[in-house]
Amino acid sequence: MNRLAKQDGIVRCMPWRKYTVIYRSVLLENLQYAANIAVGFFSYAVFIYTFIMLWGYMYQTPGELIAGYTKEQMIWYVMMTEMIWFGSSAASVAREVSTDIRGGNIAYLMNKPYHYTLYVLAKYTGGWSIRLPMYAMLAVVIGTALVGPLPRFPLAAVPAMALCVVLGLTINAVLKMCISLFSFWIEDATPFQWLYDKLLLIVGTMFPVEIFPETLQPLFKLTPIYTVCYGPAKLIVDFSPEKCVEILAVQAVYLLAGCGLMFLIYGRGVKKLYVNGG
């Protein structure tokens, strides 16, 4: 406990400047590859197009509601969750951490004058700062052209929505990092990573939670699905100030708990490394 407090102290004293520098370098690097990012647009477009066609078939009469969603809302919901998924590419965090730990590179990185986990997060943030706006623009173009704009969309609430999306992205990365940090103890954390991703993808991104049987819904709301994809996307397609406050509050709790867990696991892992000598 003592050790953890000490470590926390180090984190607090550290100037945040170094993380902004890391963030900026990755940002500039990614800017040069903006064209490569655009290639992923194809997959995104294919996915969204299929869903537009699919929901176009499923909604038989105009104005029909499915699970409380209009056709436009249903499609925009998928566009937003997929935008978060494609735009953040949190898999890179998992890949980097796993490779560093399993490849032994961690021994060099943990003695650098920064906290390893924050270093990875800064890089991740630099990555999505380019990708996410690009995907957001693509989503808006596809959405307005093929689906039509959302009715009663509150432009004034966009900053709140953006904050929600960003918090969601970060929580996702923190949670994926926690899973990857288990590589300190187990041979390969990929299966757990996979289960977590599947949960988000199948349950969180394709359909809004309301479409599932009612008995399952409270269960899903307890999982990270609520803070990472459902929350932000729901807010965008159906905004209400109360819901916004609620989601932000849950996200704050998740973020604090997630980071605490992340520092704890990392600290334990590093200690194990010192004892066993990698």
Place this chain on the structure above:
Amino acid sequence: MTRRKTSGGRLFCADRSGTETANEKDEVFRVCLFANKQSRKTAETGCMYTGREEESEMQAIRVENLSKTFRVKRKEKGMRGSVKAIFHPQTEEIHAVNGVSFSVEEGEMLAFIGPNGAGKSTTIKMLTGILYPDGGRVEVLGVDPTKKRRQLAYQIGTVFGQKEQLWTHLTPYDNFRFFGAIYDLTERETEARIGELSERFALKEFIDTPVRNLSLGQRIRCEMVAALIHKPKVLFLDEPTIGLDPVVKENVRELIRQMNREERTTIFLTSHDVGDIEKLCRRIIIVNDGQIVLDDSVEHLKSHYPNEHAADIGTHEREQEAAGSGDSSDVSLEDIIVEIYRSQGEN
């Protein structure tokens, strides 16, 4: 015709070059080309190194006036350059191989060397049928690699020191069986050949150990056996001893010598390791900028070149040991090669 005879029948057969114009013939015979005029004499005498005078000797490789030009796109730096390249693509021609002619006797061991980017690998690629030449003629074992690549493939072997041909997760034995199948050997032939080669290359103790668990020295021996499984008549060795320790290097060289002696395998060697050249090859061809700058016997090069270039060679060494004997025979082959590379670079 007379000139052809003076070169001791080592160059091209009469029936082939008879059809060429006088001009082309000149090209063909300008095998030995020094950049500076004083050395031309050396070059001409060097061409006729002793020991291979027999007219009947069959030629394993014949290359006449071989050329290969690559067209490379030029792009100015920066965004403007990229945009410009789309509308006005500018290309530049690079003469990777430019009028190269030589021939290799059957059973000969030849060192084919040159600085990085001199055109060595392009030449090898044309000899093995990977690349088509733009001009000139190639014949390997009487076959045109351009036209009958697969037919030729049965008769040549390749070892690339830096590229693995073996499957690393398999044992050498399984690997050899795979290569046996590639070269259409029957099971029995493959078995017999593996037995023979594993004895000669001393593979017995690790022939059933996966290749990834072998040391580099053991692995390169296996690479060579894989390349020899089909009794190739010509073996192309590209940096075969790279990364090996001195003892293993010597061991590998001895094996190459043995192959050459017992199966009369023609060896076409490229290497930056002067030890390989000195200990294996009697003849050396140096290429630079796509052209042959020297074609000589190693022995002759070592004994004659230093005398004529005493002033240039080993200047640094000489400065250091100011009171040195000045005996030119002390100059190593390495120094000579470095000096030739350097004088080419200056021109």
Place this chain on the structure above:
Amino acid sequence: MLTAVKNQMRVCFLSIKYNMMREMVNKVTFLTNVGFMVLNNASFLVQWLILFRLRGDVGGYTFREIMLLWGLVAAAFGLSHILFARVFSLSDLIIGGKLDAYLVQPKNVLASVLTSATDVSAIGDLLYGMVLGLICSRGAGGFLLYLLFTVTGAVVFTTFALLLGSLSFWFVRMDLLQSQLVMGIVSFGTYPDGIFKGVSRFLLYVIIPVGMAVWHPVHVMTDFDAGMLLTVLGYVCALTAASVIVFYRGLRRYASGNLMEARL
């Protein structure tokens, strides 16, 4: 001639066998890879269960037909990735100048390249596809048809990738287009054709061969139509011929060294 073909087959067989052996060196990793791919495919059942809760048919397909469609895509994708995994990264080989190694062998270049790698997780795809095929196809005859279409589908996957990959002999950055369009078969093929209309449906028969690889076969299986079956077979032959021709045209360009700029 016959012995040449026999020898070629022997080499291809050995190549595939050795690829498999490499992947099976670590048994746990191998089984995890295969197992997780089966689970991965099975997880999409959730999507379809939800959709069929909302409506009795999706794009005119019953749940059984959707499973048939899904299984066929998985099986064809799996088969092509087990046997010819290398074709899906053909662009890298061409741009990286890595075809040299195959050119010095006295064997058919295309056959050697295609069989020079395998994808283990694809075994999971094939397994899943076979299980769905056994459950959802009608009787022994239906399953035989299913097997036939698995093979034709795998050929479409392979030759379509070959065709696009071979364009790397002429154009740069075809690697991206190749993987995107090939995955397009999976993305579109796992949905019923009934939801696509007009131009998009036309494009999915012409640009991306989803129609001939998946939708036509499913129609033949649910409602047998000899004409449709022959169309599929004819299409597969034509695509194969076209891709092989383009590959060898490109190989000539490779040997002329005009790709050097990409390799420098």
